[in-house]
Amino acid sequence: MAKEIKELTPRNENYAQWYNDLVIKADLAENSAVRGCMVIKPYGYAIWEKIQKQLDEMFKETGHVNAYFPLFIPKSFMSKEADHVEGFAKECAVVTHYRLKNDPEGKGVIVDPEAKLEEELIIRPTSETIIWNTYRGWIQSYRDLPILINQWANVVRWEMRTRLFLRTAEFLWQEGHTAHATQEEAVAETMRMLNVYADFAEQYMAIPVIKGIKTPSERFAGALDTYCIEALMQDGKALQAGTSHFLGQNFAKAFDVQYLDKEGKREYVWSTSWGVSTRLMGALIMSHSDDNGLVLPPKLAPYPVVIIPIFKDENGLAAIGEKVEEIAKELKAQGIVFKYDSTDNKKPGWKFAEYELKGVPVRLALGARDLENGTIEVARRDTLAKETVSIENIGVYVKNLLDDIQQNIYRKALEFRTAQTVTADTYDEFKERIEEGGFILAHWDGTPETEALIKDETKATIRCIPLYGEKVAGTDMITGKPSPQRVLFARAY
RNA sequence: CGAGAUAUAGCGCAGUUGGUAGCGCGCCACGUUCGGGACGUGGAGGCCGGGCGUUCGAGUCGCCCUAUCUCGACCA
Numbered sequence: 162m163a164k165e166i167k168e169l170t171p172r173n174e175n176y177a178q179w180y181n182d183l184v185i186k187a188d189l190a191e192n193s194a195v196r197g198c199m200v201i202k203p204y205g206y207a208i209w210e211k212i213q214k215q216l217d218e219m220f221k222e223t224g225h226v227n228a229y230f231p232l233f234i235p236k237s238f239m240s241k242e243a244d245h246v247e248g249f250a251k252e253c254a255v256v257t258h259y260r261l262k263n264d265p266e267g268k269g270v271i272v273d274p275e276a277k278l279e280e281e282l283i284i285r286p287t288s289e290t291i292i293w294n295t296y297r298g299w300i301q302s303y304r305d306l307p308i309l310i311n312q313w314a315n316v317v318r319w320e321m322r323t324r325l326f327l328r329t330a331e332f333l334w335q336e337g338h339t340a341h342a343t344q345e346e347a348v349a350e351t352m353r354m355l356n357v358y359a360d361f362a363e364q365y366m367a368i369p370v371i372k373g374i375k376t377p378s379e380r381f382a383g384a385l386d387t388y389c390i391e392a393l394m395q396d397g398k399a400l401q402a403g404t405s406h407f408l409g410q411n412f413a414k415a416f417d418v419q420y421l422d423k424e425g426k427r428e429y430v431w432s433t434s435w436g437v438s439t440r441l442m443g444a445l446i447m448s449h450s451d452d453n454g455l456v457l458p459p460k461l462a463p464y465p466v467v468i469i470p471i472f473k474d475e476n477g478l479a480a481i482g483e484k485v486e487e488i489a490k491e492l493k494a495q496g497i498v499f500k501y502d503s504t505d506n507k508k509p510g511w512k513f514a515e516y517e518l519k520g521v522p523v524r525l526a527l528g529a530r531d532l533e534n535g536t537i538e539v540a541r542r543d544t545l546a547k548e549t550v551s552i553e554n555i556g557v558y559v560k561n562l563l564d565d566i567q568q569n570i571y572r573k574a575l576e577f578r579t580a581q582t583v584t585a586d587t588y589d590e591f592k593e594r595i596e597e598g599g600f601i602l603a604h605w606d607g608t609p610e611t612e613a614l615i616k617d618e619t620k621a622t623i624r625c626i627p628l629y630g631e632k633v634a635g636t637d638m639i640t641g642k643p644s645p646q647r648v649l650f651a652r653a654y
Numbered sequence: 655c656g657a658g659a660u661a662u663a664g665c666g667c668a669g670u671u672g673g674u675a676g677c678g679c680g681c682c683a684c685g686u687u688c689g690g691g692a693c694g695u696g697g698a699g700g701c702c703g704g705g706c707g708u709u710c711g712a713g714u715c716g717c718c719c720u721a722u723c724u725c726g727a728c729c730a
Contacts, residue, residue, distance in 0.1 A: 175724080177724070178723080181723085192722075192723095196721085196722095248729095248730060249730070251728080252728090252729075252730095318729080320729060321728050322726090380730085381730045382730055384730085404730075471689050472688070473687080473688060474688095477688095508690090508692060509688065509689065509691095510688085510691050510692080511691045512691085513689095514691045517690095528688095528689055529689095530689070531689095
């Protein structure tokens with residue numbers, strides 16, 4: 162068994178394999194019988210629920226409400242926005258029939274050829290089209306605006322190659338779709354939600370992100386501008402962790418959504434959409450995990466604390482159980498969720514390893530020796546440090562420790578990213594450095610040709626044009642043409 | 655969709671020049687253990703991914719499928 166843990170090495174040559182193993186061994190998810198899809202297991206789903214709950218709260222605070230729109234999209238809807246269909250056409254699952262029947266030759270069931278749909282249905286790869294078709298009926302005047310709606314849903318994109326959490330054929334996400342009277346309002350909304358995502362990533366997931374804007378080639382199909390948060394994984398590859406799109410009037414025009422303004426003039430509505438997905442869990446796993454398994458930030462751990470009793474027999478367990486009840490009261494008083502693993506079919510050492518693999522931030526171990534001394538052993542997952550402390554005020558102690566762990570995990574990730582972010586002034590320097598992974602800040606002349614050339618030759622893409630940080634003009638490292646600021650390059654997932 | 659690899663017990667694997675299948679972990683029972691993945695004894699568990707062929711005989715050889723993984727291509 163010990164061997165299994167040693168196989169997990171975040172910086173080994175086969176990071177992809179390590180990642181897969183960790184996801185499976187930490188009991189988060191597994192491949193399903195359906196190509197490219199995954200089963201999210203209870204422990205993994207509990208993390209997703211924490212993410213959902215927190216984001217939902219942040220959406221509500223910024224004035225949004227939840228609603229739900231259909232899974233199926235009539236094929237004709239997809240063709241109404243030209244860029245949108247071009248972007249998604251290659252990865253759509255299509256429903257063509259609505260009935261099965263017994264095979265007349267007795268070979269199980271077949272699709273009933275007489276049950277062919279007149280118009281095929283697309284399983285949503287994203288919901289802009291069905292939502293904007295609906296919004297048309299909801300919007301008549303400026304008094305109906307803005308519409309600030311979010312949807313929690315699953316979507317399907319038939320990707321050629323998939324990876325657990327990072328790119329599955331079906332995934333869970335939230336998609337916000339807002340409608341506004343003016344361009345300014347819509348742009349402000351796009352930025353507002355980008356900031357919500359960045360705050361969530363940094364404060365809850367403990368992942369530092371760079372806020373920026375995508376180049377036209379990386380833009381969402383149908384958007385005028387795509388803003389994003391970009392994170393750096395431990396193997397040096399970048400991961401797009403969330404996007405917020407300014408859609409202009411594209412979808413309003415495609416679905417004829419107009420409103421009457423105060424002067425009685427008809428205008429097209431302005432819109433945004435924004436989303437994050439179960440991919441965030443991939444980011445979480447790859448950002449913090451180490452050779453012992455997952456490392457979860459306390460704010461997103463299904464249970465931030467696990468209590469492990471060390472006992473010889475039933476009497477011993479009962480004595481510890483009484484003490485645990487006292488501790489439980491203190492933890493509850495601090496609002497800390499914990500798990501007490503009193504099962505007697507696993508030894509303490511096994512449990513220690515198991516909860517480390519699962520990334521539980523704090524482990525409390527309690528045995529006869531502690532009962533005698535009035536102490537408890539406290540172990541933290543981020544540093545693997547252990548200490549024996551007095552059981553007095555353990556609730557407050559753990560609360561402070563959890564806060565410290567949350568900050569420490571973020572600080573570690575930030576230090577890593579800072580160390581892995583460099584500038585390159587010449588293309589040779591760039592090509593050499595890109596092999597080591599990490600972010601590279603370099604000057605770009607703003608043309609798609611240069612961008613494509615770099616991608617072809619180095620597999621690096623422009624992750625974003627950073628919104629913040631110092632903006633010093635320079636010249637493109639290849640063409641020598643002027644560049645207003647450095648842009649962020651990396652190889653990406 | 656290209657290249658490579660893999661498919662044998664719940665999981666991880668072995669299986670020689672073809673002779674009707676084994677190991678470790680896990681699981682079940684009992685006992686001893688219990689402060690970093692315990693140990694002993696005894697058990698249960700397999701249409702060897704599917705199909706066709708060669709052969710007296712196929713986990714093993716040949717061909718064809720299918721699925722998975724890694725690397726590409728692709729990827730709001």
